[in-house]
Amino acid sequence: MKKLIVLFAGILISASCSTVRTQNQGGEVPFMTKSYSASSIKEVEAATTGGSLTLAGDAGSKATVEVYASHSNWSAEKIKQTLEDNYTIDIRVESGKLYAIAKQKNSNFSWNQQGLSISFKIFVPKQVSSNLRTSGGSIHISNMAGSQDFKTSGGSLSIDNVSGNTNGVTSGGSITVIGSKDNIDLRTSGGSITAKDCTGIISLKTSGGSLTLNNLNGNVTATTSGGSITAADINGVLKTGTSGGSVRLDNISGSLDATTSGGSMEVRIKSVSDYVKLSNSGNLSLTLPAGKGFNLNVKANRIETSGMKNFRGSTESERIEGTVGNGGPEINVRSSQRVSLSFE
Numbered sequence: 001m002k003k004l005i006v007l008f009a010g011i012l013i014s015a016s017c018s019t020v021r022t023q024n025q026g027g028e029v030p031f032m033t034k035s036y037s038a039s040s041i042k043e044v045e046a047a048t049t050g051g052s053l054t055l056a057g058d059a060g061s062k063a064t065v066e067v068y069a070s071h072s073n074w075s076a077e078k079i080k081q082t083l084e085d086n087y088t089i090d091i092r093v094e095s096g097k098l099y100a101i102a103k104q105k106n107s108n109f110s111w112n113q114q115g116l117s118i119s120f121k122i123f124v125p126k127q128v129s130s131n132l133r134t135s136g137g138s139i140h141i142s143n144m145a146g147s148q149d150f151k152t153s154g155g156s157l158s159i160d161n162v163s164g165n166t167n168g169v170t171s172g173g174s175i176t177v178i179g180s181k182d183n184i185d186l187r188t189s190g191g192s193i194t195a196k197d198c199t200g201i202i203s204l205k206t207s208g209g210s211l212t213l214n215n216l217n218g219n220v221t222a223t224t225s226g227g228s229i230t231a232a233d234i235n236g237v238l239k240t241g242t243s244g245g246s247v248r249l250d251n252i253s254g255s256l257d258a259t260t261s262g263g264s265m266e267v268r269i270k271s272v273s274d275y276v277k278l279s280n281s282g283n284l285s286l287t288l289p290a291g292k293g294f295n296l297n298v299k300a301n302r303i304e305t306s307g308m309k310n311f312r313g314s315t316e317s318e319r320i321e322g323t324v325g326n327g328g329p330e331i332n333v334r335s336s337q338r339v340s341l342s343f344e
Contacts, residue, residue, distance in 0.1 A: 031067050031068055032066075033064060033067070035064045038124065038125050039061075040096060041063045042128060043096060043098070044100070044124060045100075046099075046130070047102070048133075049103075049134070049135045050116065051117040051120070052117075052134065053119065053152075054119070055122050055130055055142075056142045056144075058143055059124050064122070066121040066122075067119075068118070069083060069118050070116065087118065088105060102120075128144065129148065129149075132149070132151070133151050133152075134153075137154070139155065139170075141159050142158075142161055143161050148166050148167065150168045154173065157170050157177075158177075160177075163180065165182065165183045166180060171189045174191035175193045178198070179197045180198050182199075183200060184198060187205045188206045188208075188209065190209065192206065192210045193205075193211050194213075196216075199217040201219045203221045204223070207224070207225045208227065209227045210245065211223075216238075219236055219237045221239045223240060223241050224243075225244065226242070228242065228245035229249075229258075231248070231252070234251070236255075238258070241259040242260045242262070243261045244262040244263070245260065245262060246260065246265065247280070252270060253273075254274075255274045255276070257277040259278075259279045263282050264282040268287040272331070274329055276331045276333075280336075281337070282336075282337050283337045283338045285339075285340040286333060288341070288344075293326045294331045295323055296313070296321065297332045298319065299335075301335070301338060302318065303318065303319070303338075304341070307344060309324070
């Protein structure tokens with residue numbers, strides 16, 4: 001470890017000021033780069049304080065780690081000196097695991113006053129698992145297959161074309177997941193979530209942002225405690241809910257369970273496999289496909305219908321209970337306001 005620190009200090013001293021200054025001004029030139037045989041890498045462990053982590057399954061014959069160091073309005077000399085005085089950078093491969101760790105030497109060191117943003121960009125084979133941690137930056141993962149476990153306390157999560165087991169948490173940022181599949185579990189305490197073109201068992205949760213879902217297939221659970229929900233072209237099972245926003249669902253195929261405690265709801269169903277369950281405290285609009293059979297159980301302050309044919313049962317201004325056609329999937333709707341039910 002002492003040899004590693006001495007070697008890193010030598011690299012810092014020999015690095016040109018123009019390389020450091022370029023990165024400090026927002027460029028993309030790495031401060032340091034290390035490469036290893038790609039075939040030897042089976043797992044990645046990366047951690048930093050104050051910087052971002054990027055993991056991409058784009059390695060050729062070499063797995064590469066790029067190190068970026070920056071601080072707003074700091075000179076190249078000050079960045080270099082702060083690295084030497086206050087940090088150790090541990091980049092190595094042991095037993096098939098690639099380590100990329102940035103640590104502060106002194107536990108009393110103040111990041112707010114003296115801390116650098118030390119970021120890693122890591123390029124490895126696609127079939128690699130990872131464990132990523134940062135306390136103050138974003139995490140980007142792309143073109144990976146395996147098991148990815150990652151967490152940030154203050155940045156966004158961006159997931160693109162990732163398969164296998166994907167488990168990510170952020171305490172204060174947004175989440176975007178695109179073109180991914182298999183098992184996806186993503187959570188944020190304070191940001192919005194966007195999911196597009198994904199397949200599998202998908203769990204998305206935010207405590208303070210909106211949900212935007214598009215072209216998802218599989219078993220989807222997506223909830224928010226304080227934002228709106230917008231979804232389109234969902235196929236499979238969708239369970240979604242919000243405590244403080246509106247819900248807009250379009251072109252839904254499969255089974256649906258949706259709730260909102262603080263807004264209106266507009267739902268258009270393309271096809272129903274087993275059930276539709278809707279509950280809200282505002283006005284609710286539901287459109288079902290015409291010419292299909294359903295078992296209806298609708299309760300509201302007032303109910304309006306259009307296009308309903310071949311109905312058998314009871315219809316009242318505040319309740320509809322019976323079958324459309326020969327019956328079929330269960331349609332249960334509850335609203336404390338008005339329900340508009342149409343068949344198209």
